[in-house]
Amino acid sequence: MDAQLKKGFLEFCVLAALKDADSYGYQIVKDVSTCIEISESTLYPILKRLETSQQVSTYSVEHNSRLRKYYQITDKGIGQINRFLEDWDEIEKIYKFIKGDKEDE
Template sequence: MDIQLKKGFLEYCVLAALKKKDSYGYQIVKDVSNCIDISESTLYPILKRLETDKQVSTYSVEHNGRLRKYYHIETKGIDQIKKFLEDWEQIQKIYQYIEEEMKDDKE
């Protein structure tokens, strides 16, 4: 997948993963990797941006004697997912247009 296109979807995938349950970095990578490749080095700047924008909040929990940082989706993050889903119809139209224009090349 094109890197720019992928970047556009990553934030929504991270937010969707957090919608199900609060989570920490490594687990988010595992969850999101089911649909799109992501590394921890890509994830953390996304999480920082989402936190700065108040779409997610953080808290720490002790795990095996160490503090683990958990991320929690906020109302603003849920609203972003809803907006993305509302925009999906337009994204599908763009896809269909491109697909239609490419039909001549498939034959």
């Protein structure tokens, strides 16, 4: 997949991975990797951008005598997912145009 196109989808995939439950970096990589390839070195800058834009928040929990940083989606992050889903019809139309499918008229 083209890197620019992939980059656009990755943020939404990370937000979606957090939609049902808070999570930490390694688990997010495992969850997102089921649909699109992502590495930890790609994930952490995305999480930082999402945190800076207040789409996720963080907290730490002790795990095996170490602090593990958890990420939690915010209302702003949920809104971002909802806007993506609202735009899906337009994305699908672009896909069909590129593929050469003609819509029934």
